[in-house]
Amino acid sequence: MTIGGREIGAERPVLVIAEIGVNHDGSVETALALVAAAAKAGADAVKLQVFTAERLLHPSARFANYQSDRTTAVDPAAMLRRYELADEALSVIVAAIRDAGLIPIATPFSPADVDRVVAIGAAAIKIASPDLVNKVLLGRACATRLPMILSTGAAARAEIDAAVEWLRLRAANLSLLHCVSSYPTSPAETNLRWIVDLARFGLPVGYSDHSTELIAGALAIASGASIIEKHLTYDTSAAGPDHSASFDPGQFAEYVKLIRLAEQMRGSATRHVLDCENDVRSVSHQSLVAARTIDKGTAITHADLTCQRPGDGISAWELDAIVGRRAAVRIEAGALLSQAALSPAMLDSSSEAGNAR
DSSP, rough: EEETTTEEESSSSSSEEEEEEEETOOOOOHHHHHHHHHHHHHHEEEEEEEEOHHHHHHHOOOOOHHHHHHHHSSHHHHHTTTTTHHHHHHHHHHHHHHHHOEEEEEEEEEEHHHHHHHHHHHSSEEOGGGGGGOHHHHHHHHTOOOOOOEOOOOHHHHHHHHHHHHHHHHTTOOEEEEEOOOOOOOGGGGGGTHHHHHGGEEEOOOOOOOOOOOTHHHHHHHOOOEEEEEBBSOOOOOSSSSGGBBBBBHHHHHHHHHHHHHHHHHSSOOOOOOGGGGHHHHSSEEEEEEEEEEEEEEEGGGGEEESSSSSSSSBBBGHHHHOOOOOSSSBBBTOBBOOOOOOOOOOOHHHHHHHOO
């Protein structure tokens, strides 16, 4: 997957998304200040939310508990209307994101909002967790052919399986984010090992972080995440639904720093001897050593050998292959064994019999 020119995957640099969401409080100026803060903190992308309360909410819609605790609005529609941004305002913010060298990403909440996301020039579409089951929205998003990032919060495993299968049939350019739909998410409910479970699809995977732990993003990298999304706010104590599960600019900068450290420590997927290990390897690996003098022509036994550092001779691991071979020269006690001091290896009797057949 490529988003805004950035390749996304396990062997690529982690994409850190600063989610502004509704933390702009309906103010373009606040949104622009958060874009600047995201760039300064080291984020790679900024995510916006594109919605209208009227299209998103049925009259029977109700607050989630965390929302009712953090707003004075009389109902969800009244709360969300405060955070609506017109297309002109969104375009200004997207331009600022690009000017800062960051990638604009947006979450639509209705099919009409998908068209708005395309119109403002977002590089990718993020689908919020509740819409994992929204085929109408998913279908419209697929039709754009933009990269799609799908969050999986509050979804049953079977629902995730069904959504991925449905989207693959429509050739969606897809990545998946582990998410826990609780604001904030406690450490005991974070379940970062679910990132590993999402990897079973063979798609890029990541983590949409609603915790308040600075180390969470870094731990997600260790669990295989190649995308990290985290809310950014100007003040975690501000009134509003998402501020308390967000990081302020200073916290976000430290969060990104830990992610970059984890990214370095993650390393490659294939085990091999590193250049930095060669010195210790040669000094501390053990070699086969003559435990006593071995006369020329003598068949070598286990009792003739011991293992000592350094690893400049025949590896200690070759013990069983060396026992039974004959000394080609006299080998003094304490000498490191070498192939030159040994007669050529002989085929065992079973091998010789096999060859004769």
